[in-house]
Amino acid sequence: MNNQNSIRTLFIVFFILMLSLAGFGQSPTLLKRTAYKTDSIDFGAGGTLSVTGAPAGSIAIEGWDKAEIEVSAEIEMQAATEADLAQLATVNSYIIDQGFNSVRIVSVGTFDKDYMKRTAKKFPKNLLGLPFKIDYKIKVPRYADLNITGGNGDFSLTGVDGEIYVKFLDSNAKLNLVGGSVQATFGKGTVDISIPTRGWRGRFADVQLAAGTMSVIFPPNFNAEIEAAVLREGKIENSFAELKPKTKNAPFGEKTISAKAGVGGIPLKFTVGDGTLKLAGFKKAE
Numbered sequence: 369m370n371n372q373n374s375i376r377t378l379f380i381v382f383f384i385l386m387l388s389l390a391g392f393g394q395s396p397t398l399l400k401r402t403a404y405k406t407d408s409i410d411f412g413a414g415g416t417l418s419v420t421g422a423p424a425g426s427i428a429i430e431g432w433d434k435a436e437i438e439v440s441a442e443i444e445m446q447a448a449t450e451a452d453l454a455q456l457a458t459v460n461s462y463i464i465d466q467g468f469n470s471v472r473i474v475s476v477g478t479f480d481k482d483y484m485k486r487t488a489k490k491f492p493k494n495l496l497g498l499p500f501k502i503d504y505k506i507k508v509p510r511y512a513d514l515n516i517t518g519g520n521g522d523f524s525l526t527g528v529d530g531e532i533y534v535k536f537l538d539s540n541a542k543l544n545l546v547g548g549s550v551q552a553t554f555g556k557g558t559v560d561i562s563i564p565t566r567g568w569r570g571r572f573a574d575v576q577l578a579a580g581t582m583s584v585i586f587p588p589n590f591n592a593e594i595e596a597a598v599l600r601e602g603k604i605e606n607s608f609a610e611l612k613p614k615t616k617n618a619p620f621g622e623k624t625i626s627a628k629a630g631v632g633g634i635p636l637k638f639t640v641g642d643g644t645l646k647l648a649g650f651k652k653a654e
Contacts, residue, residue: 398446398498401453407464409437413511414530415469421518422475424501431510431527431546437471438507439464445500452495459488460500475502513548529569545570556580561638562650566590566630574637583646584638586610591630594638594647598623601642608649 411417412435421427445460447453460477476483478496501521508514513530516523520538529547537555544562547569552559556579563570566587575582586592586608594611596604603622611627613619618626625647638645 398448399450399453400444400446401457403443403445403457403461405439405441405443405461407437407439409439409464409466409471411435411437411471411509411512412469413509414513415471415509416513416515417506417508418470418472418515419504419506419517420472420474421504421516421521422477422500422502423479423519424499424521425475425519426503426522426524427516427518428505428522428524429514429516429526429528430505430507430524431512431529432507433510434507435509437509439473440505442503443500444503445498447495447498452492452498455492456495456498456500459484459491460502462502473504473506543575545573549573550575552576554578554580559583561585563587563590568592568634570634572635572637574639576639576641577643578641579643580640581644581646582638582640583648586629586647586649588649589630591632592628592634592636593632594625594627594629594636596625596627596638596645596647598640598643598645602640602644604645604647606647608647610649611647 417437419427441462443460445453445456447456462473462475465472465474477500478484484491508528510527511529514528514532516534518536518539523536523539523541526544527546532548532550534552539554539557541554541557541559543550543552544564545568549571550573552575554577558580559575559577559582561575561583562585564587566589590610598604604625606620606625610629614626614628
């Protein structure tokens with residue numbers, strides 16, 4: 369009995385010690401603050417908008433009929449004290465650089481060493497690594513060119529007809545293509561692409577995803593030349609019955625599809641490194 373009691377006592381002491389060690393060294397709970405910032409910029413159709421997102425945060429781009437850009441940003445910061453949050457708010461934001469027929473929106477903050485050296489040389493080092501993000505909602509003229517760079521966050525594009533370039537590190541992305549040309553590269557995540565009408569006025573689209581799932585939805589009676597590929601692990605899942613092999617000698621496989629929809633025409637290319645590439649048509653309303 370004495371041995372059993374001793375073992376039980378040692379177990380209880382060990383358990384209490386482990387709980388204490390687990391609590392020791394944990395980071396204190398951080399306070400959170402969200403700041404809101406908006407801007408409106410005169411901007412004619414056919415101009416170029418460039419957006420450089422923060423390392424974390426979403427970017428949503430929507431086309432509209434006004435000759436201006438409207439920027440709405442939610443800037444979320446975390447720190448141990450209200451005083452630290454107030455100090456972070458002086459550097460974590462975005463700046464706008466306006467030129468002839470072009471606008472640049474650039475995220476700035478503690479992650480940008482060059483910016484901090486220029487604007488806040490004596491900024492406390494203990495605040496440099498704290499988490500923050502910027503979520504953008506941006507409206508642009510329908511006919512505009514875009515150059516978008518993002519880090520880790522959602523991305524959406526709808527209603528814009530122009531030359532569009534997108535680079536995102538990690539994203540759940542939704543692209544609603546209405547025209548122009550699209551060249552987009554995503555590191556990992558999910559990419560959902562829809563072409564809403566058979567009369568798409570686009571010139572080409574080339575969308576690449578290194579790892580994850582890409583889904584492409586085509587309208588009925590669509591005309592296009594389509595190249596689809598999964599380069600390494602994974603496969604293509606095709607349920608769009610209107611796709612036909614370009615040649616009799618190139619049947620569809622799980623890794624590559626070279627196809628024509630309708631009478632062909634617009635070149636569309638979709639590539640996944642590792643993952644799944646899904647091709648489907650719009651579901652008819654019941």
